[in-house]
Amino acid sequence: MTLDWEQVVVDAADPGALGRWWAEALGWVVVNEDPDEYEIRPEKDRLPGLIFVPVPEGRTVKNRLHLDFRPDDQDAEVSRLLALGARPADIGQGEQSWVVLRDPEGNEFCVLGARRR
Template identity: 65%
Template sequence: MALMWEEVVVDSRDPRTLGLWWRDALGWVVVGESADELEIAPSQGAHPTVLFGAVPEEKSGKNRLHLDFVPDDQAAEVDRLIGLGASRVDIGQADVSWVVLADPEGNEFCVLAARP
């Protein structure tokens, strides 16, 4: 049996705004858009994609699934993402080598220390 990872779906109050935020944060491109969805990918035809879909409710509680990113320079990337509208969040991580941020709708993600 073959199984291909197609996309990650992110519930959003404003999928266009959040999808464009992630497009800018990742340097990806928009590959699809409708009235209530926006889809981004590293390039046209690449997978998996991230699909932002409209839901009526606000996010509540900590994410059960989150994304981790490894930058070349952790401090510079954290500053860049905060400049785009991310915020630092405390989910009880204590003193760790990664930085927990949240996107403009409160979805947590981590910026790990650069790999050697």
């Protein structure tokens, strides 16, 4: 039996706006712009992707699942993401080597530091 990871589903108040933001943040391509399923991928035929779906309720608590990203230059990437509209987040992490940010709808994600060798 095989199990392939297809995508991560993200609940959103505005799937198109949030999907466009993440496409810009990640440099990914849009593969579906339906109002009920806005999907982005690293490349048209490459998985896994992110799919944004509408939900009527707003986010009320810390995410149970979040994404971690490891850039070449953490400071530069955090600055770029903040310029795109991300916001700093304090989820009780204290002083760490990673930076916690929120996307425009408040979903947390982490920008990691350099990988230890």
